[in-house]
Amino acid sequence: MTEFIPPGTQFCALPSPFPMKRGGALHGARIAYETWGTLNGARDNAILIVTGLSPDAHAASNAGNAEPGWWEQMVGPAKPIDSDRWFVICVNSLGSCKGSTGPASINPQTGETYRLDFPELSVEDGADAAAHVVRALGIERLACIIGNSMGGMTALAFMLRNPGLARSHINISGAAQALPFSIAIRSLQREAIRLDPDWNHGKYDDAHYPESGMRMARKLGVITYRSALEWDGRFGRVRLDSDHAGDDPFGLEFEVESYLEGHARRFVRRFDPNCYLYLSRSMDWFDLGEYGREQDGNRNDRAGNPGSGGVRAGLAGIRVERALAIGVQTDILFPLQQQEEIAEGLRAGGAYSEFLPLPSPQGHDAFLVDIARFGPAVAGFLATL
Amino acid sequence: MTEFIPPGTQFCALPSPFPMKRGGALHGARIAYETWGTLNGARDNAILIVTGLSPDAHAASNAGNAEPGWWEQMVGPAKPIDSDRWFVICVNSLGSCKGSTGPASINPQTGETYRLDFPELSVEDGADAAAHVVRALGIERLACIIGNSMGGMTALAFMLRNPGLARSHINISGAAQALPFSIAIRSLQREAIRLDPDWNHGKYDDAHYPESGMRMARKLGVITYRSALEWDGRFGRVRLDSDHAGDDPFGLEFEVESYLEGHARRFVRRFDPNCYLYLSRSMDWFDLGEYGREQDGNRNDRAGNPGSGGVRAGLAGIRVERALAIGVQTDILFPLQQQEEIAEGLRAGGAYSEFLPLPSPQGHDAFLVDIARFGPAVAGFLATL
Incomplete structure (x- = not known):
């Protein structure tokens, strides 16, 4: 769009x-x-x-x-x-x-x-x-x-x-x-976007944008773009300040979760979802x-x-x-x-x-x-x- | 449920x-x-x-x-x-x-x-x-x-x-x-379930079940439970018969995509989503x-x-x-x-x-x-x- x-x-x-x-x-x-x-x-x-x-x-x-x-x-x-x-x-x-x-x-x-x-x-x-x-x-x-x-x-x-x-x-x-491992990862990223009801078979607009699908796709991307080794040293099991963590047991609690969230927020609405789908699939085919x-x-x-x-x-x-x-x-x-x-x-x-x-x-x-x-x-x- | x-x-x-x-x-x-x-x-x-x-x-x-x-x-x-x-x-x-x-x-x-x-x-x-x-x-x-x-x-x-x-x-x-790598993966699996509107803060039933969230969670699980090495030998770049592939350029085309789909289908509705969330988070905390x-x-x-x-x-x-x-x-x-x-x-x-x-x-x-x-x-x- x-x-x-x-x-x-x-x-x-x-x-x-x-x-x-x-x-x-x-x-x-x-x-x-x-x-x-x-x-x-x-x-x-x-x-x-x-x-x-x-x-x-x-x-x-x-x-x-x-x-x-x-x-x-x-x-x-x-x-x-x-x-x-x-x-x-x-x-x-x-x-x-x-x-x-x-x-x-x-x-x-x-x-x-x-x-x-x-x-x-x-x-x-x-x-x-x-x-x-x-x-x-x-x-x-x-x-x-x-x-x-x-x-x-x-x-x-x-x-x-x-x-x-x-x-x-x-x-x-x-x-x-x-x-196949990279095909599987990309396939799942595309599925996350396509499953978002706001994707609407590609007919989204700014008011109805597949934000949660793009968030998922980006987070999965970031997980596979970096390495477990780096994260062991960088995040370990460090937790967020309790101010950020909140009461939800499934909310953000560990620094690594907050890091993924930050990456997703910066990406979503800065990249077009349909373009993402096309470029992603082009790699599978190569x-x-x-x-x-x-x-x-x-x-x-x-x-x-x-x-x-x-x-x-x-x-x-x-x-x-x-x-x-x-x-x-x-x-x-x-x-x-x-x-x-x-x-x-x-x-x-x-x-x-x-x-x-x-x-x-x-x-x-x-x-x-x-x-x-x-x-x-x-x-x-x-x-x- | x-x-x-x-x-x-x-x-x-x-x-x-x-x-x-x-x-x-x-x-x-x-x-x-x-x-x-x-x-x-x-x-x-x-x-x-x-x-x-x-x-x-x-x-x-x-x-x-x-x-x-x-x-x-x-x-x-x-x-x-x-x-x-x-x-x-x-x-x-x-x-x-x-x-x-x-x-x-x-x-x-x-x-x-x-x-x-x-x-x-x-x-x-x-x-x-x-x-x-x-x-x-x-x-x-x-x-x-x-x-x-x-x-x-x-x-x-x-x-x-x-x-x-x-x-x-x-x-x-x-x-x-x-x-942190395993925390990140599990956090994303939980997010997929929780983002599914049918999860409804845990108040789903069989008629309104977070099926797409559970599919995503399971597929991501299977990707991390196996290895790229195994899949190189097992799936490579083999494609599905054209009968299965269909016209959708983002549909299932590679065998590895069909394998994930099969795993997801067998898991969804055979495991309770809220139980999944609780057990998943317990591992992060350990x-x-x-x-x-x-x-x-x-x-x-x-x-x-x-x-x-x-x-x-x-x-x-x-x-x-x-x-x-x-x-x-x-x-x-x-x-x-x-x-x-x-x-x-x-x-x-x-x-x-x-x-x-x-x-x-x-x-x-x-x-x-x-x-x-x-x-x-x-x-x-x-x-x-």
Whole structure:
């Protein structure tokens, strides 16, 4: 219903029609993006960042918007992704509600909000849209494409579908295919939204908004984005002041419950529920193994196990010179073996490829907070380019 | 609202009033139990099983009920918990809805179902009730108390509050205190039930039952009871037949989604929602560290970390001759270090105590399914008695 566009956002029109992988096409669609630094004369110093499910294009403060961004400590002058050297682009994902066209946008063919009339969204559609932005900015070859979480999926699709458009790649807590534990978690998040009577098959408005469903979805997200290890040290069994706890035996009593509540409150009504459903499902569908099977007849075993033929062949079909796959030992959503698989698969395709497991306690979200580990890792890789 | 009592269940009246740890008392309360085998003349061959959140007392088929029980392969003649040698008792937890008194029972003081008028429930109350059953059966000393999951908490409280009542102990996937990840999961399960308009502050009936809240709670439970590793091999990315999938892009598509749906359907309306809330919260509150602090002035650090002073002292305050703590490497709900902590703490209290980590892929629920590993471990320990 509502879009949330940071000030200073720039827009790039997509070709119209813009065909979607699972069928249908968008008309008059656009991608929101922001930039840091300056594209050099050779146009060879550009880095593209593709994001996780929820971030906007405002990765860090810049000329158009002085507010801190979601990766403030990583992007900017003299920061690990150094805008004194690099021309950095961050795109808001296709299907999101932060400026790029998605289910919360107006369908120009009807004049109404798309809602569930938006065509089925694939990670590949987001990759195609990002590739269009890169080319529209006059860039024929990125120095690097960096993808976090869902963005790690987007970056793989981007490279596979646009050979030569990226010279190198950093994959952070990404995956070459969705595995059943993460599918189960996302399925439950979507069910929470869809079970909320105010979701109303996507026809909510601000007065009737699926707030409890979005709260549940966000809390479950936060549980799986962090780690038990971090929470043991951070919250333990500490209780709220009795002022906050109240008499309800099922009310908030432990600090960890209050932490989840705070996260949910900050998210609800800042992200469009239908966009959430579309982006969430796109991750379940993502499977680079499809391309492996197409290319050489390899098939995953029944279980579609990581490392089985299709995924490996799909990764090996990607042409990139250098790659770094970073993962976190405490990540339960995109577990470490998925980043190892990416590093190995890209190496099989001819890349100089490294796998870097980090001992961050913060789980899947570590790249947002453990800058002490992620900063040097990313800066070190970029220094080799 | 509704109790679910298997045929052949026996009952033991609790003292009336039966005082509750957090205040209040029950009147005319009872505990449901079943038995296997025969108590010998010395009355020294009894084994008590205390259960996780949802099981009834029907652990296995017996004279009163030929239906298979929830631990059918573990309990019975010539089985690992061999009823040819042992007199085995399994109690349904106080606060449950499977025959023991709980929020779904009639409050004799009002003639109405307790619902939220049931006093606040602690794991210790369940332990006290189980101890009463043991003594009422004429047993002064159990050969062993076996506790699974929540029952692992109950067994620790049982031994601490009833010194000498158990000679040995097997703790399976239990914990000496609730940690924040498991508190967060349970808090979210309770929130799902409480957000369901049909929960109606506990005043539901069969016609208006919080079915969607219970579905969500159960699905989240199943996700945390099993493991990502098991599901990679079991489900992978296998899809349902297109007959089942339908046109809804957010409907069931992957086998793992259908598996969760099946579990939810089998659970909903077979467990009372208010009982679920009470038992769930009792686990959050459980902290053997309370006793450690009482006993020797030890305090947990702010984070209440496992292994910090209070919990260790609480465990060391338990008097038992032999103990075995079994854990599973893939358990995310009651992680392995919690069973190691139990083994070490009981050893510090003077027990001959062993820690057995098992590589079962099935996570927290492995003891219900990985009988190939759990059977010999339990039988081996019992053979030493």
